[in-house]
Amino acid sequence: MSKFTLKAAFISLMMLAIFLGAWQLATQPKESAVQAGADSEYAQLMGTGQQKTGFPTPGMVGKSFVEYLSDPFYDKGPNDKGIGIQIAYSLGRVALGFLLATLIALPVGFMIGMSPLLYRAFDPFIQVLKPISPLAWMPLALYSLKDSDISGIFVIFICSIWPMLINTAFGVASVRRDWINVARTLEVNPLRKAMLVILPAAAPTILTGMRISMGIAWLVIVAAEMLVGGTGIGYFVWNEWNNLALPNVIFAVAMIGIVGMFLDLLFGWLQKLVTYRE
Amino acid sequence: MSTHFLSVENLKKVYPSANGKANAPVFEDINFHIDKGEFVCIIGHSGCGKTTILNVLAGLEEASAGNAFMDSREVSGPSLDRGVVFQSHALMPWMSVLGNVAFAVKSKWPDWPKDKINAHASKYLEMVGLGHAIHKKPAELSGGMKQRVGIARAFAIQPKMLLLDEPFGALDALTRGTIQDELLKIVQATHQTVFMITHDVDEAILLADKIMLMSNGPHAKIAEIVEVTMPRDRTRAGIHHDPQYYKIRNHLVDFLVNRSKTYAGADAEMFHDPKNPPLVRPGLDSEPAQVVALPAGKPAPQLKQVVNQ
Numbered sequence A: 001m002s003k004f005t006l007k008a009a010f011i012s013l014m015m016l017a018i019f020l021g022a023w024q025l026a027t028q029p030k031e032s033a034v035q036a037g038a039d040s041e042y043a044q045l046m047g048t049g050q051q052k053t054g055f056p057t058p059g060m061v062g063k064s065f066v067e068y069l070s071d072p073f074y075d076k077g078p079n080d081k082g083i084g085i086q087i088a089y090s091l092g093r094v095a096l097g098f099l100l101a102t103l104i105a106l107p108v109g110f111m112i113g114m115s116p117l118l119y120r121a122f123d124p125f126i127q128v129l130k131p132i133s134p135l136a137w138m139p140l141a142l143y144s145l146k147d148s149d150i151s152g153i154f155v156i157f158i159c160s161i162w163p164m165l166i167n168t169a170f171g172v173a174s175v176r177r178d179w180i181n182v183a184r185t186l187e188v189n190p191l192r193k194a195m196l197v198i199l200p201a202a203a204p205t206i207l208t209g210m211r212i213s214m215g216i217a218w219l220v221i222v223a224a225e226m227l228v229g230g231t232g233i234g235y236f237v238w239n240e241w242n243n244l245a246l247p248n249v250i251f252a253v254a255m256i257g258i259v260g261m262f263l264d265l266l267f268g269w270l271q272k273l274v275t276y277r278e
Numbered sequence B: 001m002s003t004h005f006l007s008v009e010n011l012k013k014v015y016p017s018a019n020g021k022a023n024a025p026v027f028e029d030i031n032f033h034i035d036k037g038e039f040v041c042i043i044g045h046s047g048c049g050k051t052t053i054l055n056v057l058a059g060l061e062e063a064s065a066g067n068a069f070m071d072s073r074e075v076s077g078p079s080l081d082r083g084v085v086f087q088s089h090a091l092m093p094w095m096s097v098l099g100n101v102a103f104a105v106k107s108k109w110p111d112w113p114k115d116k117i118n119a120h121a122s123k124y125l126e127m128v129g130l131g132h133a134i135h136k137k138p139a140e141l142s143g144g145m146k147q148r149v150g151i152a153r154a155f156a157i158q159p160k161m162l163l164l165d166e167p168f169g170a171l172d173a174l175t176r177g178t179i180q181d182e183l184l185k186i187v188q189a190t191h192q193t194v195f196m197i198t199h200d201v202d203e204a205i206l207l208a209d210k211i212m213l214m215s216n217g218p219h220a221k222i223a224e225i226v227e228v229t230m231p232r233d234r235t236r237a238g239i240h241h242d243p244q245y246y247k248i249r250n251h252l253v254d255f256l257v258n259r260s261k262t263y264a265g266a267d268a269e270m271f272h273d274p275k276n277p278p279l280v281r282p283g284l285d286s287e288p289a290q291v292v293a294l295p296a297g298k299p300a301p302q303l304k305q306v307v308n309q
């Protein structure tokens, strides 16, 4: 590891320590109960007794971490599953919705990108549909699909399709004229041209779109699962909130961030794989 | 119809203008022919339409009027019979050097097994002196090496004709010289038919059998065709010792500097039959090369400004 990385890591750790210290100071049990109304009621409801400020201390959250991570895959009925299982449910929905979106966005994007006419024709629809919050589709999805699980997948599908579609079309449309001309002078057949020239040329742009889509999908799945309930990390957050188990909520929030980071790293790595230097 | 290998008849190109008004044609009345095994260069100022002509020959672009025939068949659309070396090398950066050439070879002979394709591609890469770099990516090569890969790619499909668009334009003089030597060797060995655009007068004299001179656009025409009458076994080192060399060179430079701008509307054009541009042999002139070959008794063309309507 270079000296630079070490320095950066040191500063990161310092910031984390300062943050945890400040948190500890701010949430330390105090004798003077100046805290008013709702906060202290919450504290009592949470049944922890000693807690006076209402907000969990780092220690309590740490306990949640240890507790849940030491046995991530237990399953004690519908309302009590390990964090690993919940995350797996969320990832499964994201993967399915994302895969469906890819299956449609790539070919359609290819088609639009190849034809300036279709590009124009599709554009108004894309422009109108793109800014709609995916959750706004939820009632329609629930009504017509009649299944909360499938509705969740549909919402992921609808939110991840636009960045992929737009980037694929753009990437395909802006493949260097020279490369296309090389393929033309070599009389390369359309399928081979698409797979060996246009796809690799547009791949970095396409993967950028997929990375954005995946980011959005992971944001949306939490909200979607809060709405439809049942399983998943979003439902877990909501459930723990209903139990007023704030340390667990904080733990889940941290897990959402960490999983999201790994998803992004994965796509960053894929992106690197297809990027070419000119 | 002519019996030449490639013949171009009354070619004209008008690009549509942005505001919908009719543009002046970039060039018109372009007529020339190339025989099998001939090396023809075309020289003209920037923007006169050389690349456009080459693209029409390649089948990448359509002419507004006129036709091009190769092997007695009309050129319509690109074909594996015509290998193109692009001005900007146009290598695919995600493929290795070998991959780029093999892609072309596989396009020509789809049924060949992989070994045969790679062996064939390697052979042509070795021919341009890149045997050691076949597994590199284009980004890892110098400009001259990239251009050589482009040349190997075009040669590897063994086209009936090669079209080169300023293949050495971006190279420094030293590298250019080396690759010119290589191209010269290959062409002398294979008797390849070549049409090449260049800005470099010396390059044209070294390589070409005929040099076509284009006047400036719009309304560009082929002003004359210069035959390089020096023996074919030229070398870059020896060419300067040939007394013809300076005559030809002076003639070309004189055209580019003095005559190409004022060609349209000048007296020279009045006697010009675009269907049959004059063929000149300045190398064989006993006179100094500055004098233009004009019909007897006519005054020499004056340098007057062209007014385009």
Ligand SMILES: Nc1ncnc2c1ncn2[C@@H]1O[C@H](COP(=O)(O)OP(=O)(O)OP(=O)(O)O)[C@@H](O)[C@H]1O
Pocket (backbone or CB within 6 Å): B015, B016, B026, B044, B045, B046, B047, B048, B049, B050, B051, B052, B053, B217
């Ligand atoms: N796609 C296009 N649309 C409109 N005009 C064009 C287009 N391509 C070329 N032209 C015009 O046609 C003329 C000839 O272009 P061309 O590229 O053939 O020139 P050239 O002789 O190859 O020049 P250079 O030596 O600089 O490469 C130029 O004036 C250019 O502006």
Ligand SMILES: [Mg+2]
Pocket (backbone or CB within 6 Å): B050, B051, B052, B087, B165
């Ligand atoms: Mg050009």
